[in-house]
Amino acid sequence: MKIETEEIFCKILEQKGVKLFVKRIDQIHKFVSGNKWYKLKYNFIEAKRKGSRLILTFGGAYSNHILATAYLAKKEGFRSVGVIRGQEILPLNPTLCVAKENGMDFYYLSRSDYRLKDEVDFLNKLKIQFGDFYLIPEGGTNNFAIKGASEILDFKDTQDYICCAVGTGGTIAGVINSKRNNQRVVGFPVIKGDGFLQNNVKSFAKKRGWVFINDYIFGGYAKLTNELVCFIDDFDKAHNIQLDVVYTGKMMFGIMDLVSKDYFPRGSTILAIHTGGLQGNKGMNERFNIQLPVY
Ligand SMILES: *Cc1c(COP(=O)(O)O)cnc(C)c1O
Numbered sequence: 001m002k003i004e005t006e007e008i009f010c011k012i013l014e015q016k017g018v019k020l021f022v023k024r025i026d027q028i029h030k031f032v033s034g035n036k037w038y039k040l041k042y043n044f045i046e047a048k049r050k051g052s053r054l055i056l057t058f059g060g061a062y063s064n065h066i067l068a069t070a071y072l073a074k075k076e077g078f079r080s081v082g083v084i085r086g087q088e089i090l091p092l093n094p095t096l097c098v099a100k101e102n103g104m105d106f107y108y109l110s111r112s113d114y115r116l117k118d119e120v121d122f123l124n125k126l127k128i129q130f131g132d133f134y135l136i137p138e139g140g141t142n143n144f145a146i147k148g149a150s151e152i153l154d155f156k157d158t159q160d161y162i163c164c165a166v167g168t169g170g171t172i173a174g175v176i177n178s179k180r181n182n183q184r185v186v187g188f189p190v191i192k193g194d195g196f197l198q199n200n201v202k203s204f205a206k207k208r209g210w211v212f213i214n215d216y217i218f219g220g221y222a223k224l225t226n227e228l229v230c231f232i233d234d235f236d237k238a239h240n241i242q243l244d245v246v247y248t249g250k251m252m253f254g255i256m257d258l259v260s261k262d263y264f265p266r267g268s269t270i271l272a273i274h275t276g277g278l279q280g281n282k283g284m285n286e287r288f289n290i291q292l293p294v295y
Contacts, residue, residue, distance in 0.1 A: 001028060005156070005271070008239055016259050017266035021159060022241060025152060026248070026276035029071075030295050031098060033276030035171040036068035038152055039145035040136070044076050046144055047134035056081045056126065056133040057140065058117055062095045062222065062283045064246075064276065065140050070104035080104045081130050085114045094282040105130070141170030146204050149174020152273060159271035161186055161264060163255055165247035166212065167221075169197050171275060173204035185210035188251040191221045216254035222246050222284075228253060229290055242293035244277030245284050 004027065008020045025034030047055060055073045059066040059082060066082045073080035082099060088108045092100060100106070107126065109117060116122045117138070127133065136142070149171045153162065162179060164172045166187040176185050189197055189212055198212060218228050224245050232249045236242050243249040255272055264270060281292035 003027065006239075006241070008241075010238065012256065012260055016262065016264070018259055018264045019159075019269045020255065020259070021269070021271045023152075023157065023271055023273050024241075026274040026278065028276070031279040032068040032071050033064040033279070035149060035152070035273070035275040036065055036140060037072075038148040038174070039065075039140040039170055040068060040072050041148040041151075042144035043134070043136050043140070043142070043148075044072060044078075047078065048076070050134060052078070052132065052134035054079045054081065054131055054133040055136060056083065056130065057136040058083045058085070058114075058138040060085050060222075061089070061093055062246075062280050064095075064280055065138070066104070067095050067099050067102075067279055069136060069140070070099035070102040073104070074102040078134075081107060081126075081133065083107045083109055083117060083126070085109060086111055093286065095279060098279070139168035139170065141168040141173075141200070141204075143204075145170045146174045146177065150178040153178045157271055158183075159269040160184065161268060161270040163188065163251060163270060163272045165190055165251040165273075165275055166197060166201075167191065167247065169201040170204070171273075172210070173201050175273065176201070176205040176207050176210050179207060179209065181207070181209070183209065187212045188216050188254045189214055190217060190247055190250055192217055213254060213258070216250045216257070218250055224284070224288070229292065231256075232292060236293045241274065242278055242281075242295070243274075244280050245292055246280050247277045248274055 004024045005021050028034045028037050055078045057069050082104050162185045166172050166189040172187045231253050232243045278295045281294050
């Protein structure tokens with residue numbers, strides 16, 4: 001799989017003497033977010049090794065992870081069940097539509113019951129209903145996922161800074177584990193409550209030299225502002241790179257803002273990982289009547 005890295009050219013980067021590159025793992029697949037591809041890879045190998053026929057996982061109704069799991073499960077010959085947070089809403093939104101087309105069955109859990117999802121009694125109930133399954137946690141983050149995510153960086157990625165959007169922290173943990181010792185990893189969380197996230201990453205990351213910047217959450221998970229939507233639109237027009245509004249748009253906004261605030265020393269090089277997520281823009285466009293770029 002050939003993955004491109006593109007350099008971004010613009011006035012502010014030139015003024016500040018900083019070079020910015022984008023690693024396009026979003027191009028791996030039209031609607032399977034690039035990082036989900038890496039995170040699921042070893043999970044599917046493990047599921048096969050265990051002889052499982054069914055993959056079960058959890059997520060919100062617009063989740064990139066749900067869609068990625070549905071698609072890859074079908075491709076690899078598994079059945080799949082998505083336990084979806086919230087009530088069933090018909091017609092299905094674009095994310096769940098494609099997941100369903102890929103053979104995924106859904107089980108809806110009310111928001112209040114959703115926290116029970118990791119409990120043994122509940123999982124046993126699901127086993128009775130669907131049969132035995134290989135369980136992938138919400139967001140797909142486990143040791144297999146981190147092993148996969150540690151393959152995102154390769155020997156050509158020698159920039160001083162590596163930037164990555166952070167949801168559950170699995171992707172960035174893999175990136176941290178595969179970075180060079182002199183590289184710094186900068187994470188842009190998209191969810192409030194860094195204590196939990198930092199600890200999650202600490203428990204998986206084996207190296208130092210990483211930091212989270214919590215200034216670009218834009219009010220919370222999947223929340224958006226006009227400023228962010230305009231930024232994504234301008235970025236698309238200027239560089240022909242489409243960003244999603246939940247993850248990569250916030251990260252890129254953060255990077256450009258930090259460049260303007262001299263966070264990155266003159267002469268430094270930055271690699272932003274474009275993790276994908278474009279499929280989610282479709283649902284956002286429908287919900288908010290906006291025009292984010294779609295695949
Ligand atoms: C899921 C996702 C992330 C976050 O990955 P985590 O491993 O949960 O931190 C980032 N970008 C995109 C596009 C995603 O779909």
